[in-house]
Amino acid sequence: MTLEHFMNNAISPWMREEGPDSDIVLSSRIRLARNIADIPYPLFAEDEKLAEVQSLFQQEYANKSFQEYSDFQFILVRDLSSVEKRVLVEKHLISPHLTKHTNESAAMISGNEQVSIMINEEDHLRIQLYFPGLQLRHALEKAFVIDDWLEEKVNYAFDETKGYLTTCPTNVGTGMRASVMMHLPALVLTRQINRMMPAINQLGLVVRGIYGEGSEALGNIFQISNQITLGKSEEDIVEDLESVVNQLIEHERNARDVIMKESPIALEDRIYRSYGVLAYSRVIESKEASNCISNVRLGIDLGIIKDTSRNILNELMVLIQPGFLQHYAKKTLTPLERDVLRASLIRERLQLEK
Amino acid sequence: MECQECHERPATLHFTQVINGKKTEIRVCEVCAKEKGYVNYPEEGYSLHNLLTGLFNFDTTKMESPAFQQVKDLQCPQCGMTFSQFKEAGKFGCATCYDTFSDRLDPILRRVHAGNTKHSGKIPKRAGDDLQMKRRLQSFKEQLQQLIEKEAFEEAAEVRDKIKALEARLRDLEAGDNS
Ligand SMILES: [Zn+2]
Ligand SMILES: [Zn+2]
Numbered sequence: 001m002t003l004e005h006f007m008n009n010a011i012s013p014w015m016r017e018e019g020p021d022s023d024i025v026l027s028s029r030i031r032l033a034r035n036i037a038d039i040p041y042p043l044f045a046e047d048e049k050l051a052e053v054q055s056l057f058q059q060e061y062a063n064k065s066f067q068e069y070s071d072f073q074f075i076l077v078r079d080l081s082s083v084e085k086r087v088l089v090e091k092h093l094i095s096p097h098l099t100k101h102t103n104e105s106a107a108m109i110s111g112n113e114q115v116s117i118m119i120n121e122e123d124h125l126r127i128q129l130y131f132p133g134l135q136l137r138h139a140l141e142k143a144f145v146i147d148d149w150l151e152e153k154v155n156y157a158f159d160e161t162k163g164y165l166t167t168c169p170t171n172v173g174t175g176m177r178a179s180v181m182m183h184l185p186a187l188v189l190t191r192q193i194n195r196m197m198p199a200i201n202q203l204g205l206v207v208r209g210i211y212g213e214g215s216e217a218l219g220n221i222f223q224i225s226n227q228i229t230l231g232k233s234e235e236d237i238v239e240d241l242e243s244v245v246n247q248l249i250e251h252e253r254n255a256r257d258v259i260m261k262e263s264p265i266a267l268e269d270r271i272y273r274s275y276g277v278l279a280y281s282r283v284i285e286s287k288e289a290s291n292c293i294s295n296v297r298l299g300i301d302l303g304i305i306k307d308t309s310r311n312i313l314n315e316l317m318v319l320i321q322p323g324f325l326q327h328y329a330k331k332t333l334t335p336l337e338r339d340v341l342r343a344s345l346i347r348e349r350l351q352l353e354k
Numbered sequence: 355m356e357c358q359e360c361h362e363r364p365a366t367l368h369f370t371q372v373i374n375g376k377k378t379e380i381r382v383c384e385v386c387a388k389e390k391g392y393v394n395y396p397e398e399g400y401s402l403h404n405l406l407t408g409l410f411n412f413d414t415t416k417m418e419s420p421a422f423q424q425v426k427d428l429q430c431p432q433c434g435m436t437f438s439q440f441k442e443a444g445k446f447g448c449a450t451c452y453d454t455f456s457d458r459l460d461p462i463l464r465r466v467h468a469g470n471t472k473h474s475g476k477i478p479k480r481a482g483d484d485l486q487m488k489r490r491l492q493s494f495k496e497q498l499q500q501l502i503e504k505e506a507f508e509e510a511a512e513v514r515d516k517i518k519a520l521e522a523r524l525r526d527l528e529a530g531d532n533s
Contacts, residue, residue: 035449037449038449039448040432040433040447040448041433041445041446041447041448041449043443043445043447044433044435044445044447044448045433045448122445144476147476148479151478151479151480152480155480156478156480157448157449158477158478159449159452159473160473161471161472161473162452162459162463162472162473163473163475163476164473164476164478165446165449165452166446167445167446168444168445168446169444169445169446169459169462169463169466170466172452172463172467172473173467173470173473173475174473174475174476176475194355194364194365195355197355197365197366197368197381198355198368198379198381200368201368201369204468206367206368207366207367207368208366208367208384209366209384217366228466228467228468228470229467230463230466230467230470230471230472230473231467231468231469231470231471231472231473231474232470232474232475233474233475233476234475234476
């Protein structure tokens with residue numbers, strides 16, 4: 001297992017498995033923020049101290065396997081090229097923050113890319129686990145196991161009343177951010193999503209688009225996560241999030257049914273036009289591509305498009321990102337060159353399905 | 355729903371901001387959220403850093419009082435961060451900062467975490483065993499004191515045995531840590 005392996009596949013191995021409700025929920029993620037008791041936190045610590053943290057984890061955990069997570073690859077961020085950094089961010093294996101604080105920051109990524117442990121991010125440790133579909137509880141259980149495994153070698157900064165002591169007061173307590181990535185094309189099409197957002201927000205959850213710059217939720221992909229980390233147990237936070245996600249799933253399925261019933265031809269037309277654009281265009285911007293990919297995925301979920309794998313959404317959404325395109329081209333690309341390469345990679349990928 | 359700042363892009367971020375007990379709904383796009391300082395993007399979309407630093411300035415009358423001056427000059431003995439630096443950055447420098455600034459933290463935490471100030475989730479395994487045992491030991495000792503006052507000596511003897519057993523286990527645990 002090498003860095004090359006992480007770089008060359010747009011789709012992470014764990015994504016190939018089908019999870020519960022995977023027609024709508026792309027993935028579940030648990031992130032735990034942890035710090036070591038006697039060492040200043042990364043934003044304010046001297047490099048020397050951070051080097052200690054980094055080398056401790058390298059010595060104790062690099063190339064180790066633990067339970068079903070094999071072969072943790074230890075990656076020093078300062079050894080990465082700018083394109084490599086970008087690709088790992090686009091695959092959500094590391095955070096943008098980590099790539100900007102490169103002196104002593106590192107990541108340990110499991111072979112199947114399901115577990116990523118960032119070292120010297122905003123906190124000494126950021127443990128991330130991904131699961132396909134809606135599997136928050138399972139992800140939480142596994143996150144705790146990894147957490148205990150790391151705790152064998154360090155003393156965590158913890159306080160009886162304040163919980164896990166994090167760099168940012170917004171994370172203190174559980175240090176946990178649970179999130180779910182959802183594909184909600186029918187709620188966007190029927191304009192219901194905007195009405196739902198304030199209600200979701202009232203429950204202490206945050207909804208945001210994850211692809212695209214600024215305001216756009218490219219590909220109709222939304223991330224829903226907990227905002228509050230103090231006062232509720234991890235299990236309760238996950239349960240609350242899950243119940244909202246289940247409601248969203250129900251609304252999305254209803255909206256899909258309604259569209260199918262009320263305007264089946266218009267829907268079919270939209271889906272096949274998008275398929276046509278992806279299959280035949282020679283130049284395509286990421287916004288149009290994301291839209292078409294979302295439509296095609298909806299077509300697959302509704303049984304309109306057959307013999308194309310659902311994974312194509314997750315895979316193409318990463319494949320069409322600027323970092324990945326430049327990694328593929330092995331050089332810096334102008335915007336036009338990017339749009340041309342994007343179109344050609346999408347065509348190629350769709351051909352593979354035939 | 356459109357963004358309340360630019361009225362152009364859709365509002366993809368929604369916050370409830372509570373200032374002086376007044377709830378305000380904020381619905382903005384990510385561009386405006388970033389520009390107006392509602393979020394610290396793209397470091398982590400929901401870090402709410404700037405919203406948070408805004409929260410520190412909620413009570414300006416207190417700032418001039420001598421009591422506040424004292425608090426303001428507090429400095430963390432471990433990492434050297436002062437309270438005003440913490441206020442500025444919205445981030446802690448180390449674990450000891452939490453102790454150092456503890457008197458000023460609860461109002462901030464309450465605002466960020468919907469009124470909550472106490473952790474009720476996971477306890478670290480290692481610190482946890484120790485902590486839970488110490489908590490139990492303390493409650494046994496209080497129990498013992500009460501039983502002796504009531505002259506319930508038989509029951510007191512039982513509790514004393516429990517205390518001895520717990521203390522022995524704690525000693526083992528600490529010895530284990532040093533080895
Ligand atoms: Zn705006
Ligand atoms: Zn400190």
